[in-house]
Amino acid sequence: MSTPHFDPEINNSFHGSSMARRSALVVIANPTAGGGSARQLARALAALRALGCAPALWHTEGPGDAIPLAARAAREGAGVVVAAGGDGTVAEVAAGLLDARRATGAPGPALGLLPSGTVNVLARDIGLPPRAPEAAARVLHAGHRRVLRPGRLNGRPFVAVASVGIDSQVVRRINGALKKHTGVLAYLWALVREMPAYTFPSITVEMEGLADERETLVGSLVVVARSRLYGGPLTALPGADVGDDCLHVLVLRRGGRPALARYGLGLLTGRLAGMEGVERRAARRVTLHAADPLPLQADGDLAGTLPAVAHVDTGDTLDLIVPASPRGQHPHPS
Numbered sequence: 001m002s003t004p005h006f007d008p009e010i011n012n013s014f015h016g017s018s019m020a021r022r023s024a025l026v027v028i029a030n031p032t033a034g035g036g037s038a039r040q041l042a043r044a045l046a047a048l049r050a051l052g053c054a055p056a057l058w059h060t061e062g063p064g065d066a067i068p069l070a071a072r073a074a075r076e077g078a079g080v081v082v083a084a085g086g087d088g089t090v091a092e093v094a095a096g097l098l099d100a101r102r103a104t105g106a107p108g109p110a111l112g113l114l115p116s117g118t119v120n121v122l123a124r125d126i127g128l129p130p131r132a133p134e135a136a137a138r139v140l141h142a143g144h145r146r147v148l149r150p151g152r153l154n155g156r157p158f159v160a161v162a163s164v165g166i167d168s169q170v171v172r173r174i175n176g177a178l179k180k181h182t183g184v185l186a187y188l189w190a191l192v193r194e195m196p197a198y199t200f201p202s203i204t205v206e207m208e209g210l211a212d213e214r215e216t217l218v219g220s221l222v223v224v225a226r227s228r229l230y231g232g233p234l235t236a237l238p239g240a241d242v243g244d245d246c247l248h249v250l251v252l253r254r255g256g257r258p259a260l261a262r263y264g265l266g267l268l269t270g271r272l273a274g275m276e277g278v279e280r281r282a283a284r285r286v287t288l289h290a291a292d293p294l295p296l297q298a299d300g301d302l303a304g305t306l307p308a309v310a311h312v313d314t315g316d317t318l319d320l321i322v323p324a325s326p327r328g329q330h331p332h333p334s
């Protein structure tokens with residue numbers, strides 16, 4: 001992949017000399033997100049400069065890089081750290097900000113988004129359209145904020161959706177080159193390829209509810225969500241909010257291709273959570289296990305295998321920069 005070229009004044013690599021404290025705004029960009037969209041990023045940066053911002057730009061060089069980059073930006077006094085990429089990049093930047101917050105005890109920078117990933121669930125949830133770089137820059141400049149509470153899956157922060165079932169199997173099997181060129185169609189193709197051999201193994205989910213009540217359910221697909229959205233613009237958990245202090249759990253009890261087809265239709269029409277055979281719960285803590293070490297996905301990336309524990313730590317609170325009138329909470333001006 002060719003390295004994108006931007007104004008050298010702001011194109012600072014991780015190892016570059018420019019420090020975050022010189023800039024109120026540090027952009028951490030995953031150059032591979034959404035198949036690589038250097039032009040979108042260049043437009044966003046140009047729009048930010050036109051609005052009077054002087055963003056520093058740091059590129060990731062591989063998976064996981066955004067975590068130490070975000071922590072470094074926080075240590076160096078950045079006011080806003082912007083994740084330029086998809087949900088996986090946002091989750092890494094959030095993880096770095098939370099690490100810095102735990103280390104220093106200070107609230108640290110706000111989290112901003114320049115959505116350029118394949119799916120961008122969190123950005124869509126807060127009303128920020130993907131691939132609209134000028135609009136995203138204006139939102140960053142206006143600086144309205146609201147609470148984001150990432151969940152943790154086996155200790156690792158996630159910002160939108162974690163799950164186990166056919167969808168995590170699809171994430172495991174997806175062809176990276178095809179995803180780069182076709183985006184979400186690569187997920188559909190992987191689903192078509194996985195389906196004939198998929199056995200719908202049973203997944204056990206043990207939940208600790210908000211009043212410490214305990215419940216165990218078994219299903220073929222379990223979604224543990226921060227966001228109301230799933231797979232992009234589709235509403236799986238109406239009413240869920242990324243600032244909630246609980247996990248929203250969806251258990252699809254039935255297995256088999258006909259049931260999956262029904263659930264798929266329910267998801268497309270916004271009725272999934274109320275369907276027969278679908279259980280919805282709010283939980284503080286969730287334990288997932290199965291007979292086999294099934295793959296997990298979190299924010300569209302593989303996140304290890306079962307068994308797993310997911311929880312929300314109320315100390316994991318970030319300020320998220322949002323549009324002036326997002327859905328859900330009313331933002332407060334910075």
Ligand SMILES: Nc1ncnc2c1ncn2[C@@H]1O[C@H](COP(=O)(O)OP(=O)(O)OP(=O)(O)O)[C@@H](O)[C@H]1O
Nearest residue numbers: 034061062063085086087088089117118119120300
């Ligand atoms: N420079 C890089 N080279 C390769 N992979 C990277 C790089 N930087 C980050 N990554 C990894 O790329 C993965 C996918 O990124 P991201 O989720 O942002 O984009 P996406 O998959 O296109 O979008 P979405 O999650 O919204 O579908 C992340 O888990 C991240 O760890």
